Amino acid sequence: MDMTLRTKAVGCLVAMAALLQASAAPAVDVGVELERIGKPVADGYNFQDPVTEVARDIIWLDNIVNVIGAVICAIVMTLLLIVIVRYNSRANPKAAQFTHNTRVEFVWTVLPILILIGIGIVSLPILFKQQRLPEADITVKATGNQWYWTYEYMDHDISFDSFMLQQGELVENGYMPDEFMLAVDAPLVLPVDKTVVVYVTASDVIHAWTVPAFGVKQDGVPGRLAGLWFKPEVEGIYFGQCSELCGKDHTYMPITVKVVSQDIYEDWLDRAREEYAEAPLDDSFMVASR
Numbered sequence: 223m224d225m226t227l228r229t230k231a232v233g234c235l236v237a238m239a240a241l242l243q244a245s246a247a248p249a250v251d252v253g254v255e256l257e258r259i260g261k262p263v264a265d266g267y268n269f270q271d272p273v274t275e276v277a278r279d280i281i282w283l284d285n286i287v288n289v290i291g292a293v294i295c296a297i298v299m300t301l302l303l304i305v306i307v308r309y310n311s312r313a314n315p316k317a318a319q320f321t322h323n324t325r326v327e328f329v330w331t332v333l334p335i336l337i338l339i340g341i342g343i344v345s346l347p348i349l350f351k352q353q354r355l356p357e358a359d360i361t362v363k364a365t366g367n368q369w370y371w372t373y374e375y376m377d378h379d380i381s382f383d384s385f386m387l388q389q390g391e392l393v394e395n396g397y398m399p400d401e402f403m404l405a406v407d408a409p410l411v412l413p414v415d416k417t418v419v420v421y422v423t424a425s426d427v428i429h430a431w432t433v434p435a436f437g438v439k440q441d442g443v444p445g446r447l448a449g450l451w452f453k454p455e456v457e458g459i460y461f462g463q464c465s466e467l468c469g470k471d472h473t474y475m476p477i478t479v480k481v482v483s484q485d486i487y488e489d490w491l492d493r494a495r496e497e498y499a500e501a502p503l504d505d506s507f508m509v510a511s512r
């Protein structure tokens with residue numbers, strides 16, 4: 223068998239194993255209708271509504287940096303226009319011959335340094351806030367696989383795989399048709415107003431766990447654990463996607479998070495414990511695919 227055929231055959235086996243595994247444990251849902259908050263909208267161009275402190279900080283920082291950038295662009299464009307109009311060869315036939323001006327050179331060196339220091343002063347505290355993991359109320363491990371996510375609730379004996387729903391499966395699972403490539407069969411369920419720490423890793427290649435409304439994005443690197451945290455303030459459905467090019471089905475491993483009340487979360491936890499605890503993570507087929 224030549225190599226490409228063999229790769230294809232192994233790929234098929236992996237896909238079949240993944241499908242079998244997906245059907246092995248039916249998804250446990252929260253059983254309540256939730257508002258869509260972290261969802262892309264048609265013709266949207268701005269950030270999704272932020273529901274965490276860090277996400278709000280990121281948007282604020284983005285606005286500040288945009289304003290600084292716009293002001294710099296406006297100043298440079300104005301100077302260029304002045305030069306074009308006032309100092310072209312027709313308007314100014316006898317050109318000045320000087321080549322240096324220490325004062326101007328000092329200003330155009332020091333001013334950008336000050337601007338960069340200013341941006342550093344406002345951005346570094348946000349970066350530190352994002353990167354320093356607080357004490358967690360809930361700890362989840364998210365493992366990226368080609369091409370689905372595995373979630374493990376570290377404080378409970380729960381682990382399950384999260385596969386993208388096909389178009390025909392959306393409505394029966396409570397999603398809208400336009401949530402294709404965003405909705406999954408088994409979403410991550412979390413309580414509102416609790417600090418969640420997610421440790422992100424991967425089993426094969428580099429993936430990235432991203433939920434825009436939470437302001438989180440973290441690469442999952444095989445053999446490494448990297449942490450992110452968020453504290454969602456609003457109950458609802460939030461969507462994200464793998465954000466590291468990870469192979470041919472990179473597009474088809476979305477992230478769905480349902481943020482619910484504490485009561486509903488605990489109820490879900492009880493049912494999830496029964497459903498998922500008996501299905502320990504079997505990643506043996508991943509070894510076969512390497």
Ligand SMILES: [Cu+2]
Pocket residue numbers: 366367428429430464465466467468472475
């Ligand atoms: Cu991926």
